[in-house]
Amino acid sequence: MASAVKKNAHQFNKQQFESVLTSRFFYAPAFEIYGGVAGLYDYGPPGSSLQANIISEWRKHFIIEDSMMELDTTIMTPAPVFEASGHVARFADWMVKDTKTGEVLRADHLVKAVLKSRLDGDREARGQKAQPEDEKDKKKKKKNVKTTIVKLPDEEVKLYEEILNRLDDYSGPELGQLCRQHKIVNPDTGNEVTEPQEFNLMFTSSIGPTGQHQGYLRPETAQGHFLNFNRLLEFNYNRVPFASAQIGRSFRNEISPRAGLLRVREFTMAEIEHFVDPLDKHHEKFPQIRDVILRLLTKDVQEAGKNDLMEMTVGEAVEKGVIANETLGYFVARIYQFLIKIGIDAGKLRFRQHMSNEMAHYAADCWDAEIESSYGWTECVGCADRSAYDLTVHSEKTGKPLVVRQALKEPIVTEKEVAEFNNKTLGKTFGRDLKLVTQAVADLDEEGLLKLKSELANGSGTITVDGRKFKLTPDLLTIKRTVIKQTTREFTPNVIEPSFGLGRILYMLLEHSWWTREEDEQRGVLSLPILVAPIKVLIVPLSAKEELQPIVQEVSAKLRREGVFSRVDDSTASIGKRYARNDELGTPFGLTVDFASVKNRTLTLRERDTTAQLIGSVEDVVDVVIALVRGDMTWEEASHKLAKYDGVQAVG
Amino acid sequence: MASAVKKNAHQFNKQQFESVLTSRFFYAPAFEIYGGVAGLYDYGPPGSSLQANIISEWRKHFIIEDSMMELDTTIMTPAPVFEASGHVARFADWMVKDTKTGEVLRADHLVKAVLKSRLDGDREARGQKAQPEDEKDKKKKKKNVKTTIVKLPDEEVKLYEEILNRLDDYSGPELGQLCRQHKIVNPDTGNEVTEPQEFNLMFTSSIGPTGQHQGYLRPETAQGHFLNFNRLLEFNYNRVPFASAQIGRSFRNEISPRAGLLRVREFTMAEIEHFVDPLDKHHEKFPQIRDVILRLLTKDVQEAGKNDLMEMTVGEAVEKGVIANETLGYFVARIYQFLIKIGIDAGKLRFRQHMSNEMAHYAADCWDAEIESSYGWTECVGCADRSAYDLTVHSEKTGKPLVVRQALKEPIVTEKEVAEFNNKTLGKTFGRDLKLVTQAVADLDEEGLLKLKSELANGSGTITVDGRKFKLTPDLLTIKRTVIKQTTREFTPNVIEPSFGLGRILYMLLEHSWWTREEDEQRGVLSLPILVAPIKVLIVPLSAKEELQPIVQEVSAKLRREGVFSRVDDSTASIGKRYARNDELGTPFGLTVDFASVKNRTLTLRERDTTAQLIGSVEDVVDVVIALVRGDMTWEEASHKLAKYDGVQAVG
Incomplete structure (x- = not known):
């Protein structure tokens, strides 16, 4: 917003801020009339709407922009899954x-x-x-x-x-x-x-009527991606890299939840699992974000007991090995862009690398997007290179391969000794021991095969299995030097995982957006970006008089048709009070319908932060406000299109 | 789509249909590589996207159109809530x-x-x-x-x-x-x-580290609305009617889940709770849907052992008392409009009224939107007038009032006898019994007061409490005929509840949209409406040759910028196979990039149901497909804007 509004006239008053969040019903303790339960919160209309707008932007920014595959998987999870993932033992x-x-x-x-x-x-x-x-x-x-x-x-x-x-x-x-x-x-x-x-920390339950299947509520959405890996791979025409994405509820039975939305027992996450060739972690779109400047708190700095931030471009960070690879760097930069776009204060955002002692043993590198608030620095997004850990453990536990098979451009040609068996004579000779013997030969390494080969060339050799000796002769098997042409490569992809705690981000955004008016500390304003503001336009009829209704209805219907979320405040409170209340809700624009609207078909348009007002015909003002909401016009431009409201026109 | 395609050439083959749903990953059994768990399903990319599109339309159709208040409440619920609601005893x-x-x-x-x-x-x-x-x-x-x-x-x-x-x-x-x-x-x-x-049927868990708080996973989202009633009421400026809406996961530990998505243990619901004055259930917007024609299966017909449908307008149904009131009728009609809009076959949709023996004791009337599929008729949306039940039980259990206080336009004036006490003399006379006596007088009804009044007029009266007699004289109290002016009315609102099972609706929509091509029964098509189709446009480069890439990128970027969800299929399969695969995914439009695209900057545009193709310049075709996706143009109109593709132009 073009304005010279002084937003830091007053110190941040946390109590006032939190009481506004509750009274305006952004969120409130769940089950409040039953005394509440620590760590559980309900989102009211503005909170739900803000969350929905953040999610919608997340979908555009990540899923649509990078053609990710969205998933919606199950929360109630049978125990073996979390036994394999390590959560039962270590979470x-x-x-x-x-x-x-x-x-x-x-x-x-x-x-x-x-x-x-x-x-x-x-x-x-x-x-x-x-x-x-x-x-x-x-x-x-x-x-x-x-x-x-x-x-x-x-x-x-x-x-x-x-x-x-x-x-x-x-x-x-x-x-x-x-x-x-x-x-x-x-x-x-x-x-x-x-x-x-x-x-x-996992909530437990039991699935089915007999109680024999222990279940856990997932503490993250990630396993749902890994378990569907083969179907996702097929959906992507059996090629990597690809990414799956999921937005959904997760649960953690915290010992003592606190700090409002920052440590809760039930929360909405958005997670991406980007599956990539372990030998090739470059990213096609890296050039597009190479120049994004980040504030990094590296592990070296932390391990030296300091917390100095390094400012550098993502390109530089990857080149210098500060960030492990291009794909990880790409996501760190995209996370940064997303957070800034929805309204997080860049000065209160840093990326902190995990130190060796806090990183999971399998992780290759891990960066947390940390955001600063009155609670201090809080991890809001994690971005980890989890290597091949997850797919490997599930594959081992289930015996199902979770791998990529890739046609090699150039076949790999190798030569090695290979035993060829004559099953007929072998069967006659060894009877029930047939498998024992052939397996023992198959288990020989190159050196063993060469030794046996030369023994056979000299008439016969022996092989020892479990202490028993078996005599082998050339009529039973031949060992030949063979050319092996490998045309496909099989590998377990690595996973880069950006994982977003939406409740934490939502809280940070609210705190960063909050300020109180210089002239009256009691009047709070939530300067949410238009993009995520819960309600875009407030329609305020000056009085409850019937004659104002048709224009209120007309404007309201027009905005609805254009997909602009508006709200009519026709309560009996004074117009100033109604605007103040909607400043606290973060509503960026207000339209006042007064008697001049009826007489001259004019509307006044108010901007939240500056409280500046413009006036024009109903048609022009509605067009302008739609353009403002869509981001097709700035307030500066709107001020040139409409007349400044001098407080007199309305009386007209 | 304007076309003369014969969609019923072949009988519905359920096995083929279900195998396509799984192989195209609309949804699949959850935890499949672990052997699966009955009644739990994961949605893959097309299923998630279809569900997201249905939800998005639901938000527009219900929440935005009727300015409902969206909520996002907690799944993990402490036991007392479901004790009050009756779920612990009866669910x-x-x-x-x-x-x-x-x-x-x-x-x-x-x-x-x-x-x-x-x-x-x-x-x-x-x-x-x-x-x-x-x-x-x-x-x-x-x-x-x-x-x-x-x-x-x-x-x-x-x-x-x-x-x-x-x-x-x-x-x-x-x-x-x-x-x-x-x-x-x-x-x-x-x-x-x-x-x-x-x-x-509720999944149980326990909240917190000591295990002392029993918790249930909600089997519906409704309680979250009721518990927040006071905050919602305040958000709506303390007035009814208003509606809250919530989309979220619920859980039911079914004894033996079956029938695919129709009876599952975890599912996404969308629920509306419309709070209304019990004395005034008219609906402001009823005139807008009065003429919607519904197919009704009334309780009278069912109780007579029949299942004949009555066709009538909502207006008629409410007038004749078939549907209990305007608000219930409004929602039944809006549900109908929503289901038709997203692609449910009107011929396979009916509204069935609950019979007396299946309706909850507190419900005033209840209609299920039932949809027909190969599983028979299935309830997909319930629409009940739950009277004041929910608010009443929670208010009783918590002792917190959940009521509306309404200023009366005309105060209600009544006259009655009122006792006025002289506390000083009363205290002196009765000492510790003071409260006992005054309470006894206050408890008297009109008749008792009149009797006492006449006794006092004659010098003295007596009142008996717990067998003890107290003598009352005119210096202790006066009984006067008093005018009482009541300016506010207090009431517990009734609740009309439309409740949607999104998984069921999604399955029905898939089955209603499915058919196989007359000329080849193996080629299935999912004729999903453009509005909800998971992917709107498929971009198909004729070959993997590098020279086609720039146009593929250009078209793809343009569509993304315009918010049109497209997908590139550059796999090695033949072009026919790629289109067939995307017909199964319900992708309404395809753009083929071939060598003529490079030479002449042309694109061909293919329509899914008819397989008709049009050709034009890259710019024109992209504009047309955007207009088609947005619903601003029909295929008929597109056919006039672009040339018919004769299969030759491309060679050009």
């Missing part, structure tokens, strides 16, 4: 219980909160400024532990810092030992805590 | 087990299958034609029980028919008794079955 957090109250705490969060608080107390005792809270930790911390001002011995400070730096590395028993060693207790009650127990 | 089926194999059967399905089979055997024995299978039952029946030709005594025939007619009325124990009485055994094994046990 768990360590929890401890307060030995007296039974309160459940995440073990790593507890250790972190207590030690950090002691370090803060120490710093204060030493007269240093308390370290600015590591924003990433703020949201993870169980509760704000009250800091006690106590100076610690120097070696203890050092030890605590080391523990905090490698907190992700500790096993459950080690976390338990830390609690005992450093007298870490539940800060709320002062009670000791139990030994850490593992808690799997 | 169950009766199952029996084979006493030897343990196989689980639905009790009602078993009784029905066995008795029907005996009746069929009887009819054959009597030399009558076997009754044409009641199509509605076909899908419900557990298995095709083998019919034995045995004549039954006349009274037994009558008894069986009676049982079948009121099968929905039997309780579990009654079903068990029927099995014993009529020697009903598992037809597959001949083994007896156990006593029926109730099996609740």
Whole structure:
């Protein structure tokens, strides 16, 4: 919007912001009238609409633009799938219980909160400024532990810092030992805590009437892509690369959900699985994004205990090996473009590389799009090169090949020794042992075959199976040097996986869009981009008088026909109040229908951020607002097409 | 499409049809490589895209057209919600087990299958034609029980028919008794079955790490609307009527899922809850649909044991009381319009009214949109007037009012006797009994107050509480005739609920759209309307030669820019095979890029149903196909804009 509006006149007031989100029903705790359940939220009309618009743009930006194959797979998943994927064994957090109250705490969060608080107390005792809270930790911390001002011995400070730096590395028993060693207790009650127990984060259920099939609610949509790999491959005419994409609900039974939409038990994800030849991770469209500039927090910088950002183009990052390959780089850049397009503040966006100790053992490289908010930096999109892990484990578990067979342009020609059997004489000679013997020969390596070949040339050889010796003669088999022409290549594709947490992105977008008017801190505005704003146009009849109705209906019908989502606010509140309420909803444009509209067929058009108003004929104003919503016209251009409203024309 | 294509040249071949759906990956059994799980399906690219297009049209047709409020609520639901709604007690089926194999059967399905089979055997024995299978039952029946030709005594025939007619009325124990009485055994094994046990169809889980919160996966999205009623009401400026709408996943742990997408354990629903004043169920937009003609199967007709359809306009149906009220009629008509618009065959669509014995006790009227397929008639949309049931039960359970408070245009003025207390003297007189006495007076009805008033006028009266008598005198209280002016009215709105099973509709649409070419039964075509077709345009380069690539890219980019979903099929299959494959995918238009395209910049445009082809310049053809996809042009009009392709121009 062309405007000189001062959006940072007032400090961000989180309480005010969150109360607007709830009262305008962007989202609210689910089952509220039943007392609510932690970590479950319902989206109301503006939240649903904002989410639908983000998803619609995601579909255009990723699926349509790159001809991805969309999937819609099942949430309720039988146990063997997650046994193979490793989720049953490893998708768990360590929890401890307060030995007296039974309160459940995440073990790593507890250790972190207590030690950090002691370090803060120490710093204060030493007269240093308390370290600015590591924003990433703020949201993870169980509760704000009250800091006690106590100076610690120097070696203890050092030890605590080391523990905090490698907190992700500790096993459950080690976390338990830390609690005992450093007298870490539940800060709320002062009670000791139990030994850490593992808690799997998947919701369990059982499928069918007999209860014999254990089921899990998927914690991500990814497995649904992998399990359908063969059908997807066929749909893509048996060629890689290709990508599948899915938008859907996933579930994680968090131990102690918190931080609003950032750590919840049920959430909507959008995931892409891009299947690629492991020997060729270049990307056809890489040149199109080569010059996108990214802010990167590399693993080297983090491992050196720093958090300096490097600014460079994707092209440079891939060339220098900072990002592992073109395909990964392509998606990192496309994620960046998407987030900016929907309204995320570029200054609050960085890509953080996983350090060696946090990356899954099979992953080749992994970058998180992290977005900054009042909760600190939060991972909102993960982008990992998962190598061939997923397809391999499912193929092993099911015995079904999940591979690509590719015709080689140039056949690969090799020579090797090959045994040819005379089954008739072999059968007569060895009877029931036939298979045993032929398998033993087939298992010989090149060297073994050459040895046997020369023995046979000298009359006979022997082969030993399970301690038994069998005599082989030239009438039983021949070993020949043979030319092998390999015309197809078979391989398990690697997977590059961009995975989006839509609820987190939605929250970040809301926080980045929020500001309060310079002249009145109570008047909040949500400057959502037109593209994703829940409602595009507000129609406001000046009064409830019947005579205004026909124009309201006419304008409303016209907008609906053109696919522009509008809403009539004909409540009894004052016009100023109605506009203020819709500024909080992020509605970019308002049309006022007044008595001049009836008399002169004029409408006034209001812009949300500047509150500037223009006036024109009903037809012109409706055309302009449609063009504005579609992005075919800027407000600047609209100001040239329509007259500035001086507050007088309407009276006319 | 303007064409004289003969679509009914061949009989419907279900096996061929279903094998195409799977091989083209519209949908396939989920977890197939793990052996699959009954009742769970994954949608592949064409199925997902078809579903997304149906949903998109649903949003336009219902949400945008009627300014509904969209919601996106939580699937994982704490137990008290479904205790209040009645699902914990009643959302169950009766199952029996084979006493030897343990196989689980639905009790009602078993009784029905066995008795029907005996009746069929009887009819054959009597030399009558076997009754044409009641199509509605076909899908419900557990298995095709083998019919034995045995004549039954006349009274037994009558008894069986009676049982079948009121099968929905039997309780579990009654079903068990029927099995014993009529020697009903598992037809597959001949083994007896156990006593029926109730099996609740909700999937259970537990929320949080301590397992103390039982959770259910919602079996419908409706509760999410009801629980948010107060927020929705506020969003609508505290007025009714308004409607909320939600599209989302629901779950039912079916005892024995079958019939493909028609009875599954996880499915996508679209539900509307329209909240309306119980005293005023007229609908503002009723005049717009008054003349829509519906085929109705009324409860009276069914209760008379018939199934004749009545054809009448919605207006007539509401006037005559066939449909209970305007709002219900409005939605029935809108459902009809939606189904026809997306391509459901009007000849295979009827609205069936629930009979008294199948309607929930609280429902005022209920109509199912039933669609006919090879599975018989299947409920695909329910449309019920649920009265005030849902809001009432949740309000009772939580103690939170879920009501509308409406300012009365004309205040209601009434006169009644009202007691006014003198608290000072009352306190002195009665001490601790003060509340007891005043409450007793407040509880008096008009008659009691009048009696006390006259006693007081005569000096004193008495009131008896729990057997104790209290003397009342005029210094303690006065009873006065008072004018009461009531300015607001408080009521619990009624709910009209259209509820769509999207998977069922999607399957019906596929079956209604399927036919095979007159000249070759092996060549199937899916004549999906352009509006919902998964892919709108297929781009087919004649060969893999490099020189065709630039035009393929150009056309593809242009279509993408215009938001037209296209796909390039540059596989090595012959051009005929590629078109045949995409006829099976329902792709309405094809563009062939050949060497004439390079030489003369021409393209040929192919229409799916007729296989007719037109030719023109790249620019003209692309413009035409965009207009066709958007519905701005018919094929007839396109044929006038472009030249008929004679198969020669391309060689040019």
